[in-house]
Amino acid sequence: MKNIEGSSRSFLLSLKYLFFIKKNKFTHIYCREEKLLFFLIFYNKLFFRLPLKFIYEAHDFNSKKSFWYKYILEKSDKVIVLTKYIKSKFAEVIQNTNNVFVSPDGVNIKKFDIEISKEEARKKLNLPLGKKIIVYIGLLYEWKGVQTLAESSQYLSDNSMIVFVGGKEHHVEDFKNKNIRYKNILLVGSRPHEEMPFWIKSADVVVLPNTAKEDISKYYTSPLKMFEYMAGKTPIVASDLPSIREILNEGNAVLVEPDNSKKLAEGISRILNNNELGVKISEQSFFDVQNYTWRERSEQVIDFIK
16 A cells, blocks of 8 residues: 555656746756656656656665666666665666766764864763763664664673664664663663764764674665764774775774674774774774765766766
8 A cells, every 4th residue: 555655646746846847947857766756757758758867866776676666777867876886786787887876975074073072062961971981873773783782782891881862762662671681771762963963972982883684784875874973073883894894994993793792892992992093093084074075975966967
């Protein structure tokens, strides 16, 4: 039923958009919703015949997807993807990969590079000043590796606290019940995005513990929080995965074996016990993230689709 309803909405929206596009004489359509783009291309060809360029932004790849997915790949003038791996998979079905451009996600650096000390951020968030604080920001989905992070707490010192920021209400409750035996984790639930710079600044370490067990994590993701962590100038510990390595490396983060709570704890401890290392990698990650602003991304995409 959901697929039928989704198709109906996409059908009606496509007609509405095409009338609007015709009235305003637009030249390009940029879309990441497959069904909507299918109807836009199909009905433009059938009824409107406007001289439009169609650009599809893909966040994953599945060779077994439906006929409309294959149709938009064939008919799109340009394709934007998040990772090099996605581009390599599109090369299997698209003859001209020159029309495929890799453009990772980005960040508003000014929003996260705030002038506040770690202590001030903790006071604002009511966090303990004397603890070693490890922060994870994001949803509590399994593929994000949050269970591995929770389990890593048993290998950290008693003076450490892992703070999970985010998650839908029922996920937070389930996660809390599942991990009730771990005494040094704190779940604060969903918080306004305006608070995220303060959570990052409050941390001694921020973590990106993605799993290697699912392709979305291993190959496709370009995590927004990764760029936000980098812009926040806080040392990063992350899973050593192809998707993550497109941005992070040993020079700007500590990379650890995925799905291994003990190795994750060791990576976190490396930073907690070595202030010089933390400063070094956080400064390098902040330098590197200058290439991944939203403005930089939009300018590169516009240049590509012209």
